[in-house]
Amino acid sequence: MTKNSNHVQSVIRALEIIEFLNEKKEQGVTQIGEALDLDKSTVHRLVNTLRYKGYVNQNPVTQKYLNSYKLFEMGTIEIDRLGLIRRANPYLEHLASRTRETVNLAILDGPRAMYVEKIESTEVIKADIGVGRSYPAYATSLGKAMLAYTPREKVIRLFEKEGFTKFTPDTIGSLDELLAELKIIHRRGYAVDDQEFIPGLACIAAPIRMGSGDAVAALSISYPRYRYKSGGKEELSMVELLLEAAKRLSAEFGYEGGVND
Amino acid sequence: MTKNSNHVQSVIRALEIIEFLNEKKEQGVTQIGEALDLDKSTVHRLVNTLRYKGYVNQNPVTQKYLNSYKLFEMGTIEIDRLGLIRRANPYLEHLASRTRETVNLAILDGPRAMYVEKIESTEVIKADIGVGRSYPAYATSLGKAMLAYTPREKVIRLFEKEGFTKFTPDTIGSLDELLAELKIIHRRGYAVDDQEFIPGLACIAAPIRMGSGDAVAALSISYPRYRYKSGGKEELSMVELLLEAAKRLSAEFGYEGGVND
DNA sequence: ATACATGTTTCATTATGTGAAACGCAATAA
DNA sequence: TTATTGCGTTTCACATAATGAAACATGTAT
Numbered sequence: 001m002t003k004n005s006n007h008v009q010s011v012i013r014a015l016e017i018i019e020f021l022n023e024k025k026e027q028g029v030t031q032i033g034e035a036l037d038l039d040k041s042t043v044h045r046l047v048n049t050l051r052y053k054g055y056v057n058q059n060p061v062t063q064k065y066l067n068s069y070k071l072f073e074m075g076t077i078e079i080d081r082l083g084l085i086r087r088a089n090p091y092l093e094h095l096a097s098r099t100r101e102t103v104n105l106a107i108l109d110g111p112r113a114m115y116v117e118k119i120e121s122t123e124v125i126k127a128d129i130g131v132g133r134s135y136p137a138y139a140t141s142l143g144k145a146m147l148a149y150t151p152r153e154k155v156i157r158l159f160e161k162e163g164f165t166k167f168t169p170d171t172i173g174s175l176d177e178l179l180a181e182l183k184i185i186h187r188r189g190y191a192v193d194d195q196e197f198i199p200g201l202a203c204i205a206a207p208i209r210m211g212s213g214d215a216v217a218a219l220s221i222s223y224p225r226y227r228y229k230s231g232g233k234e235e236l237s238m239v240e241l242l243l244e245a246a247k248r249l250s251a252e253f254g255y256e257g258g259v260n261d
Numbered sequence: 262m263t264k265n266s267n268h269v270q271s272v273i274r275a276l277e278i279i280e281f282l283n284e285k286k287e288q289g290v291t292q293i294g295e296a297l298d299l300d301k302s303t304v305h306r307l308v309n310t311l312r313y314k315g316y317v318n319q320n321p322v323t324q325k326y327l328n329s330y331k332l333f334e335m336g337t338i339e340i341d342r343l344g345l346i347r348r349a350n351p352y353l354e355h356l357a358s359r360t361r362e363t364v365n366l367a368i369l370d371g372p373r374a375m376y377v378e379k380i381e382s383t384e385v386i387k388a389d390i391g392v393g394r395s396y397p398a399y400a401t402s403l404g405k406a407m408l409a410y411t412p413r414e415k416v417i418r419l420f421e422k423e424g425f426t427k428f429t430p431d432t433i434g435s436l437d438e439l440l441a442e443l444k445i446i447h448r449r450g451y452a453v454d455d456q457e458f459i460p461g462l463a464c465i466a467a468p469i470r471m472g473s474g475d476a477v478a479a480l481s482i483s484y485p486r487y488r489y490k491s492g493g494k495e496e497l498s499m500v501e502l503l504l505e506a507a508k509r510l511s512a513e514f515g516y517e518g519g520v521n522d
Numbered sequence: 523a524t525a526c527a528t529g530t531t532t533c534a535t536t537a538t539g540t541g542a543a544a545c546g547c548a549a550t551a552a
Numbered sequence: 553t554t555a556t557t558g559c560g561t562t563t564c565a566c567a568t569a570a571t572g573a574a575a576c577a578t579g580t581a582t
Contacts, residue, residue: 006562007310008539010570011275015314022335029529039572044530049268053276063529067339069370072377074283075333076393089381109330116333120350132337267531270569271539290560300541305561324560 013038014046018055018067026064075132079107084217085117087252088208091219091245092119099238101223102127104203106142107216108150109134111158113143116217127201127222138164138172141193141205142218147178148185149207149215155182170196190239190246191218200225204239206246211254219246274299275307279316279328287325336393340368345478346378348513349469352480352506353380360499362484363388365464367403368477369411370395372419374404377478388462388483399425399433402454402466403479408439409446410468410476416443431457451500451507452479461486465500467507472515480507 016036021027029047033040047065050056057068079085088105095103096119105117114134120126129135137143138159147155156175164173172178185191193203205220221238228235277297282288290308294301308326311317318329340346349366356364357380366378375395381387390396398404399420408416417436425434433439446452454464466481482499489496 006306007313008271008275008306009537010269010271010539011307011310012314014269014272014275015311015316019335022338030527040529041531041572041574042570045267045570046269046272049272050276052268053273055276067335069336069339069368069375071332072336072340073370073375073393073395074280074328075330075336076391077283078328078330079333080391080393107330109334114330114334130337130341132334132341134334291558301560302541302543302562303539306539309561 010046013042014050017043017046018050018071021056021065021067022071026059026062026066028062028064032065079116088117088217088219088249091249092117095119095219095221095241095245096121098241099221101221101238102129104129104142104220104222106140106146106218106220108137108143108146111137111162113137113140113146113218115142121223123223125224125227127203127224129222135197136162136165138178139167139193139197140220141191141203141222142220144178144181144185144193145191145205145207145218145220146215148182148191149209149213151214152179155179167197168195168199170194172196190243194230195225202228202230204235204242206242207250208246208253209250209255211256213255216253219249271307274303275311278304278307279311279332282317282326282328283332287320287323287327289323289325293326340377349378349478349480349510352510353378356380356480356482356502356506357382359502360482362482362499363390365390365403365481365483367401367407367479367481369398369404369407372398372423374398374401374407374479376403382484384484386485386488388464388485390483396458397423397426399439400428400454400458401481402452402464402483403481405439405442405446405454406452406466406468406479406481407476409443409452410470410474412475413440416440428458429456429460431455433457451504455491456486463489463491465496465503467503468511469507469514470511470516472517474516477514480510 013036017032020032020035029040029043032038032047033043047056051058051065054070055068056065058065084107085105092103092105100122102121103119104115106113106115112134115129115131118129118131120128135143137147155178159175159178165171166173172181190204190206193205195201201222202225203220203222205218207215208217208219210216219242221242274297278293281293281296290301290304293299293308294304297304308317312319312326315331316329317326319326345368346366353364353366361383363382364380365376367374367376373395376390376392379390379392381389396404398408416439420436420439426432427434433442451465451467454466456462462483463486464481464483466479468476469478469480471477480503482503
């Protein structure tokens with residue numbers, strides 16, 4: 001790889017072990033060593049260090065290693081920092097009870113939209129995207145809603161090196177196309193994903209804005225496309241509910257409406 | 262500290278930086294260096310490595326460093342592994358709607374009970390413990406419920422080096438006391454916390470057991486003590502609901518009832 | 523019994539991480 | 553303007569601290 005001299009080798013290796021254990025689950029030092037091309041004694045030393053710090057446990061019967069829940073514990077503290085979930089929860093509940101569909105809350109994590117909370121639909125057929133997962137922002141309504149209220153230069157910086165994957169025929173395929181769409185979303189106030197990420201899945205999303213006018217997060221409602229006509233009366237009334245919730249939440253985060261830049 | 266030679270210094274330092282940023286939030290290299298007694302150039306190199314791997318971001322305006330959400334993302338994958346939350350959710354919902362109190366799901370993380378999911382009470386006065394946080398197992402009903410279905414030797418190993426903190430007058434204060442209580446819980450099938458952790462807070466908890474009979478997790482209902490008489494009819498009927506839910510969930514995890522060891 | 527897995531420990535070698543000092547830049551003060 | 557202070561960053565000579573081959577310990581399967 002790039003031999004950037006101001007990166008610490010052993011730290012990179014240790015993090016790669018954590019990531020590897022996060023993908024697989026229990027792995028032995030030999031297996032880890034083979035996968036990451038390290039001597040097993042090196043792996044053993046690194047893994048021991050991780051265990052000492054509480055990030056990894058050893059299964060006493062198989063002797064293999066697995067990640068602890070420390071990551072989860074620390075991760076939730078990061079998310080809590082904004083008080084986002086706590087503050088958003090009442091609105092999520094309200095939207096869920098009114099629409100009976102799945103509602104989601106996401107933040108922007110670099111060029112990806114990360115789902116941090118959801119309430120599942122009570123319907124049998126429903127949208128279900130896992131909390132803690134993240135997906136390319138350009139392919140989801142949540143992502144687009146946030147990007148539409150993010151400075152243009154930052155959006156360009158985020159995506160100029162990224163490739164655009166066509167998940168479905170309607171997925172946005174280039175930076176220019178994205179920027180054009182963001183302009184429309186900004187004017188309209190909400191974003192729509194009509195099977196741009198997963199065939200059959202539709203979503204509407206609105207930004208939660210802070211004092212500066214930029215988005216801190218976004219709210220969405222997602223449902224199977226067949227249930228409502230695109231742009232129909234039912235869908236538009238859900239948009240109304242969504243916009244109202246987003247507006248109120250934005251107020252809690254210091255956004256004083258009006259301004260439309 | 263202990264100069265254990267099979268720990269990798271730079272990895273320990275890097276992890277301590279992550280932990281430090283997790284407590285504080287945005288910190289500069291100088292501040293980090295002062296707190297951890299490292300030269301700022303060393304901190305800079307480590308932090309750069311963490312950024313390269315996506316664990317840390319730099320605030321472009323203040324130039325300070327903060328943790329990314331990668332920890333959260335990875336942490337949730339670990340929790341998902343068992344499918345615990347997904348499987349437990351319908352039971353949590355059922356308990357919540359029947360009791361109107363806060364219901365919780367926890368796993369054992371070493372000697373601590375870690376809350377991984379909850380549904381909040383609809384009451385104005387309610388118990389609310391944060392998801393992702395962990396507390397000493399001996400002081401909570403969830404923890405005790407799990408420990409009661411954990412091999413005795415393992416319990417001893419977990420607590421022989423731990424101190425027992427008296428959070429309230431009724432908190433369990435020694436290993437012997439804990440072992441005696443676990444015996445009772447095992448016989449009865451559920452655990453009770455009557456203001457042993459937080460004054461005014463009461464909980465009942467039951468274990469979710471797997472094929473071996475040991476606990477994988479536990480379910481609880483928590484509420485302000487004043488709302489129900491201890492051991493009264495209302496509380497006992499909640500115990501019934503809880504035991505029923507725990508029994509069914511245990512079946513999903515391969516526990517074939519009957520066996521009482 | 524034998525061979526072959528595994529994880530662990532040892533230890534000589536030097537690559538690799540270290541911190542003092544210099545640097546560049548921005549904000550503030552004189 | 554010209555110092556001054558404070559910050560993150562870069563450089564570099566030095567030696568510490570991380571490395572991997574090999575030996576070891578233990579268990580499992582042949």
